[in-house]
Amino acid sequence: MGASPIEGRVTAAADGDVVVFLIGMRVNRWRSVRHWAPVFGAMRRMLTELARDPDAGLLGHRLLTSGPREYTVLQYWESREKLLAYSADRDRLHRPAWAAFNRRARDAAGRVGIWHETYVVPAGSYETIYSGMPRHGLGAAFGVEPVGRRGERAAERLGAAAPAGG
Structure with missing residues (x-):
């Protein structure tokens, strides 16, 4: 199941700066559920809170694992200001979760x-x-557009001159 592949070559339709936030946890002792379960649960609740409020600035996220002990959430944010505002907002879930x-x-x-x-x-x-x-x-965070709009080669999309002979 899941989303259908997009035909052809596309690129992200991002303009301006991109804010990438990685946050993760590592379970060092599985038997200490009372120490790691609240961390895992708090992250899920924060992502749900952010999904319900698009104006908060989270554009997209993806859960990544590195084996059974390590979990990372890759996040794309609209701006550094919105990321910092969310993390400091006393009326949002992050501040009390961090204090706990x-x-x-x-x-x-x-x-x-x-x-x-x-x-x-x-x-x-x-x-x-x-x-x-x-x-x-x-x-996924910014939408996609045909590669040709930004350049057929990686160097063009990065705004760099193509290497000599290539």
Whole structure:
């Protein structure tokens, strides 16, 4: 099941800067369910909250796993300002979840690990292509358009000159 592949070659219809936010957790001790289950549950609730409010700025997300212990959520945001506003908003789920995690972390002794990375990628510094794929990644977050509108080669889509002889 799932989305149907798009015929032909397309690229993400993103304009301007792109904000990529990675957040994850690692279960270090499976038996310590009371330490890692709240983290996992809080992330699901936050993603649901954000999906219900498109103005919050989350454009798309995808759950990634690295084996049975590590979970990452790849997120695309409208702007760094909206990401930071969400994380600081006392009326949203993130602030109380973060405070609760910090309280539990004092007794957790490394039973669960969390991390995040934020990247603000300037316009002209990212490039995408999708062939025979459903909407994916930046294409899912921003929509897609025919490759020719942005350039047939990766170098063109990145705004760089094509290499000599190629």
